[in-house]
Each structure stands twice: as C-alpha cells, then as structure tokens.
Amino acid sequence: MKTIQTDVAIVGAGSAGLSAAYQAATAGADVLVIDENRLPGGQLFKQIHKFFGSREHQAGTRGYRIGQELLSRVEKSGARVWLNTLVYGMEKDCSLGVIHNGEHYVVRAKKVIVAAGAKENYMAFPGSTLPGVMGAGAAQTMINVNRVLPGERILMLGSGNVGLIVSYQLMQAGAEVVALVEGAPRIGGYGVHAGKIRRAGVPIYTSHTIKRVLGTNAVEGVEIVEVGPGFVPIPGTEKKFDVDTVCLAVGLNPMTELIWMAGCAFCFLPAFGGHVPLHDSNMETTVSGLYVAGDVTGVEEASSAMEEGNLAGVAAAESLGLLSPEQAAEKKAEITARLNTLRSGMFGERRRTAKEQQLNSMKHYRAKEAE
Ligand SMILES: Cc1cc2nc3c(=O)[nH]c(=O)nc-3n(C[C@H](O)[C@H](O)[C@H](O)COP(=O)(O)OP(=O)(O)OC[C@H]3O[C@@H](n4cnc5c(N)ncnc54)[C@H](O)[C@@H]3O)c2cc1C
Structure with a gap:
C-alpha cells in the first residue's frame, strides 16, 4: 500500500x-x-x-x-x-x-x-430485472460514449429533461422510440424538448405507468396502464407495445x-x-x-x-x-x-x-x- x-x-x-x-x-x-x-x-x-x-x-x-x-x-x-x-x-x-x-x-x-x-433512480415492476430494462443515463452512455445502440425498439418511462433528451438522442442514433410514458398528468421537462419528440411522431402517454415488462430471458414487450388519482391503475386501460428495450428516466x-x-x-x-x-x-x-x-x-x-x-x-x-x-x-x-x-x-x-x-x-x- x-x-x-x-x-x-x-x-x-x-x-x-x-x-x-x-x-x-x-x-x-x-x-x-x-x-x-x-x-x-x-x-x-x-x-x-x-x-x-x-x-x-x-x-x-x-x-x-x-x-x-x-x-x-x-x-x-x-x-x-x-x-x-x-x-x-x-x-x-x-x-x-x-x-x-x-x-x-x-x-x-x-x-x-x-x-x-x-x-439514476430505479423502479420495480414485474419484469424490471430483465436484460433490456435500463436507466436512460445508461442508454445515453451506450450511444454517445460507447457508440452502441442498446436496442432497436424502445419505450421510455419519464418525461423530465433526461427522458426527453435521451429519447431524441436514441432516435438520432437510429433506434425507434415507440412511446414515451409519464405517470404525472403533465410532461415534466422543457416544452422545446417535448416538441422535438412529438414532431418526430412519438406518442406521449401522460397519466400512465408501466404495468409489466414481458419476456423470459430478455425484454420482448411492455404493457402500460393509465393511472387515476392516487396513482391507482385503471383496469381495462392496458396497452401493449412490441419493444426490446425499456428505459427508465425517473430521477x-x-x-x-x-x-x-x-x-x-x-x-x-x-x-x-x-x-x-x-x-x-x-x-x-x-x-x-x-x-x-x-x-x-x-x-x-x-x-x-x-x-x-x-x-x-x-x-x-x-x-x-x-x-x-x-x-x-x-x-x-x-x-x-x-x-x-x-x-x-x-x-x-x-x-x-x-x-x-x-x-x-x-x-x-x-x-x-x-x-
Ligand atoms: C441524461 C442527462 C442529461 C442532462 N442534460 C443536461 C443539460 O441539458 N443541461 C445541463 O445543464 N445539465 C444536464 N444534465 C445534468 C448535468 O449533467 C449534471 O448536473 C452535471 O454534469 C453534474 O456534474 P457533477 O460534476 O456534479 O457530476 P458528474 O458529471 O456526474 O461527475 C461525477 C464524476 O464523479 C465520478 N465518481 C463518482 N464516484 C466516484 C468514486 N467513488 N471514485 C471515482 N470517481 C467517482 C464519476 O465517474 C463521474 O465522472 C443532464 C444529466 C443527465 C443524466
């Protein structure tokens, strides 16, 4: 020593x-x-x-x-x-x-x-430990530092500036962002960043959260659900997306x-x-x-x-x-x-x-x- x-x-x-x-x-x-x-x-x-x-x-x-x-x-x-x-x-x-x-x-x-x-904060839900679920900052390191695309079809959870900016950068790197999901009723980040995502055609689901990630050994899909007052899921509002990656931008x-x-x-x-x-x-x-x-x-x-x-x-x-x-x-x-x-x-x-x-x-x- x-x-x-x-x-x-x-x-x-x-x-x-x-x-x-x-x-x-x-x-x-x-x-x-x-x-x-x-x-x-x-x-x-x-x-x-x-x-x-x-x-x-x-x-x-x-x-x-x-x-x-x-x-x-x-x-x-x-x-x-x-x-x-x-x-x-x-x-x-x-x-x-x-x-x-x-x-x-x-x-x-x-x-x-x-x-x-x-x-980065993490969030637990069924399937959250599957390979392919990662922090948005980790995905950003992969694309902008290591030049590796984390996946081809991505769902982003969280609409603060990190979620918005990283979604856009993932698209610039060649991935498809199939949806951006936000638990709050409003987008959290700057309007200018949200505008870029919207213009690129990415649907933004506010008052929604992830119900579960589907897959056995890796991410094969994701199910989201609308939430009402008190963040309680509303049965019957589930939507499924075919994705290979889920990014979490939750603080x-x-x-x-x-x-x-x-x-x-x-x-x-x-x-x-x-x-x-x-x-x-x-x-x-x-x-x-x-x-x-x-x-x-x-x-x-x-x-x-x-x-x-x-x-x-x-x-x-x-x-x-x-x-x-x-x-x-x-x-x-x-x-x-x-x-x-x-x-x-x-x-x-x-x-x-x-x-x-x-x-x-x-x-x-x-x-x-x-x-
Ligand atoms: C995705 C994302 C987008 C952002 N966009 C913007 C933006 O548009 N505009 C803006 O102003 N800010 C933005 N920020 C925030 C901004 O990057 C941070 O506020 C700022 O970089 C913080 O600087 P820092 O020096 O405190 O920490 P960091 O830049 O995180 O540096 C900390 C360093 O400490 C090292 N370290 C930690 N622990 C140890 C240890 N035990 N041993 C050795 N090394 C260690 C780490 O490796 C790291 O390099 C963004 C952040 C993220 C995650």
Missing part, C-alpha cells in the same frame, strides 16, 4: 470536480483529481445537445464542447488527473482509499472536495456514500433528489476541510455544478493560504452572483428555495455546535 500526499484531492472529474481543480491549481495548490471512468468530464461528454441559459453559461454550446474546454483549462493548470481510479472509501480524517493501476493507495490531502455526481439521487462515511451531517430535500450533505456558503461540510460541489450536493444542472466547483476550489485555496481573504472574497462574490442567476426565474425557483434550506440547516447545525 502506497501513501500519496497532496494539498487538494478531488473525487470526480465531472463539471464540478474539473472546475474546482482549475480554481485550486491556478491558485498554486498541488491538486489530484480522481475519477473511476476512463474519460474525464462526467456527464458532460454524453451531452451532444445544446445547453440553455445565459451566454456566460455557454447557452447554445453542446455539452461535450463545454467539457473539452474545461478539460483543456485543467490540463494547463497543472492539476493531476487519475482516471480508471476508484475511491472506495473515506475515513473520518478524510483520507481516501483508492485503487489506481491495480494498486491500493491511501491519499492524504489537506483539503478534500467530493464532486461525485448523482446516480437522479446524489451519490453521497463517501460523505456519509466521513461523518457529515445531512438533510432531506426532495427537490434535490433525497439526502444531501449540509454545507456552508464556501461549500464546506460539517467535517472541517471536506468540501462538496455539483450534483452530490443536490441534483441541479451542469452550469450550477461548475459554479459550485469554482466556489469549492477557491474556498479550499483560500483556507490553504494560497489566496488572500480579499482575493477570495472577490472571486466568491462573482461566482455566487452567477449561481444566484442560475437559480432565479421560473425554472430556478424550486432549486433556489432548496439551496436556501440547505444553507440554513448548516447555520442551525453550527449554532447548535457552538452552544
């Missing part, structure tokens, strides 16, 4: 982790970024569609191009990136257990930033396992996908020297993940004495202003309220601790 010392260790080379790495390394910190994937960029390299939002958040640019830009800045910053490397555990003193090149390392860092992202939840191991305090925020770590305005958790950023703090979107990463990187560099309080305050004010813009307006309101609750919970926690 080898031991590695560094100033800042970052778990996750997605939007948040790479942004944090750039900030900390350009301030002069020795930075090690670790990711279990063979490619850096996290979710960004799967996103071949153009982003929304403001010009300063690269609206109109495709996700993978944002990833390429971010990565080239990180490469020039001097930060080290270990890929194909798993962080399997974290001790209470924040040392990390890591498998790199088949060898076991302990990484001891003065500051640790966890930017591990989120994972994401933060990948918080390492943060639990370190002993951080959490709160439960449904708007953020479940249990999320308490953190302050510097992204520091209840464990001193342990920071969080991106979807792991609550599922939002890539631009917020990048800004939270920027904030965590600047705060970690400041606490190492690499940025003066004045320099750090100026940077943090700019980043926070951009984050507030992202969490404003019709679509940002819910996330802004959740983030305020999370920050307030942290204030209460620290006040209690000080008593």
Whole structure:
C-alpha cells in the first residue's frame, strides 16, 4: 500500500470536480483529481445537445464542447488527473482509499472536495430485472460514449429533461422510440424538448405507468396502464407495445456514500433528489476541510455544478493560504452572483428555495455546535 500526499484531492472529474481543480491549481495548490471512468468530464461528454441559459453559461454550446474546454483549462493548470481510479472509501480524517493501476493507495490531502455526481433512480415492476430494462443515463452512455445502440425498439418511462433528451438522442442514433410514458398528468421537462419528440411522431402517454415488462430471458414487450388519482391503475386501460428495450428516466439521487462515511451531517430535500450533505456558503461540510460541489450536493444542472466547483476550489485555496481573504472574497462574490442567476426565474425557483434550506440547516447545525 502506497501513501500519496497532496494539498487538494478531488473525487470526480465531472463539471464540478474539473472546475474546482482549475480554481485550486491556478491558485498554486498541488491538486489530484480522481475519477473511476476512463474519460474525464462526467456527464458532460454524453451531452451532444445544446445547453440553455445565459451566454456566460455557454447557452447554445453542446455539452461535450463545454467539457473539452474545461478539460483543456485543467490540463494547463497543472492539476493531476487519475482516471480508471476508484475511491472506495473515506475515513473520518478524510483520507481516501483508492485503487489506481491495480494498486491500493491511501491519499492524504489537506483539503478534500467530493464532486461525485448523482446516480439514476430505479423502479420495480414485474419484469424490471430483465436484460433490456435500463436507466436512460445508461442508454445515453451506450450511444454517445460507447457508440452502441442498446436496442432497436424502445419505450421510455419519464418525461423530465433526461427522458426527453435521451429519447431524441436514441432516435438520432437510429433506434425507434415507440412511446414515451409519464405517470404525472403533465410532461415534466422543457416544452422545446417535448416538441422535438412529438414532431418526430412519438406518442406521449401522460397519466400512465408501466404495468409489466414481458419476456423470459430478455425484454420482448411492455404493457402500460393509465393511472387515476392516487396513482391507482385503471383496469381495462392496458396497452401493449412490441419493444426490446425499456428505459427508465425517473430521477437522479446524489451519490453521497463517501460523505456519509466521513461523518457529515445531512438533510432531506426532495427537490434535490433525497439526502444531501449540509454545507456552508464556501461549500464546506460539517467535517472541517471536506468540501462538496455539483450534483452530490443536490441534483441541479451542469452550469450550477461548475459554479459550485469554482466556489469549492477557491474556498479550499483560500483556507490553504494560497489566496488572500480579499482575493477570495472577490472571486466568491462573482461566482455566487452567477449561481444566484442560475437559480432565479421560473425554472430556478424550486432549486433556489432548496439551496436556501440547505444553507440554513448548516447555520442551525453550527449554532447548535457552538452552544
Ligand atoms: C441524461 C442527462 C442529461 C442532462 N442534460 C443536461 C443539460 O441539458 N443541461 C445541463 O445543464 N445539465 C444536464 N444534465 C445534468 C448535468 O449533467 C449534471 O448536473 C452535471 O454534469 C453534474 O456534474 P457533477 O460534476 O456534479 O457530476 P458528474 O458529471 O456526474 O461527475 C461525477 C464524476 O464523479 C465520478 N465518481 C463518482 N464516484 C466516484 C468514486 N467513488 N471514485 C471515482 N470517481 C467517482 C464519476 O465517474 C463521474 O465522472 C443532464 C444529466 C443527465 C443524466
């Protein structure tokens, strides 16, 4: 077993982790970024569609191009990136257990930033364990990263942005999306994404869910059913589809396992996908020297993940004495202003309220601790 010392260790080379790495390394910190994937960029390299939002958040640019830009800045910053490397555990003193090149390392860092992202929710129904039932994000990885079509005839469950975007990308990749099914009475994602699906002729069944998937050793079909008030199936409304793949886009939840191991305090925020770590305005958790950023703090979107990463990187560099309080305050004010813009307006309101609750919970926690 080898031991590695560094100033800042970052778990996750997605939007948040790479942004944090750039900030900390350009301030002069020795930075090690670790990711279990063979490619850096996290979710960004799967996103071949153009982003929304403001010009300063690269609206109109495709996700993978944002990833390429971010990565080239990180490469020039001097930060080290270990890929194909798993962080399997974290001790209470924040040392990390890591498998790199088949060898076991302990990484001891003065500051640790966890930017591990989120994972897909799953749903149980008869046939849900058959090969061919998969998360929509997994299907997106297959087509956009590995260039493999998961199936030829696909039914998508869930009409949030992930369900809508991945349906469209599956069609671009050559699959037929036979239907999009949504349990709620209304489509959850942006109208512009739903419009593309509709124009392509995909029927959208709102107030419907999957009753069962048919097949013995693999998916051979799917039966859906209409649901009434209280999500109760309405007998006699069943419809069958001949499909070989069923994709589930039923939400994401933060990948918080390492943060639990370190002993951080959490709160439960449904708007953020479940249990999320308490953190302050510097992204520091209840464990001193342990920071969080991106979807792991609550599922939002890539631009917020990048800004939270920027904030965590600047705060970690400041606490190492690499940025003066004045320099750090100026940077943090700019980043926070951009984050507030992202969490404003019709679509940002819910996330802004959740983030305020999370920050307030942290204030209460620290006040209690000080008593
Ligand atoms: C299908 C889909 C479509 C989306 N579309 C959009 C969109 O149009 N616009 C938008 O703004 N956002 C979109 N998002 C959301 C956006 O991708 C995320 O909010 C953002 O990428 C989160 O960044 P992150 O750095 O927090 O996490 P990620 O990008 O998920 O990065 C986390 C990284 O951590 C690594 N990791 C985790 N645990 C470990 C471990 N133990 N050891 C080593 N490595 C580890 C993972 O391998 C991963 O690379 C979409 C998300 C999905 C799933």
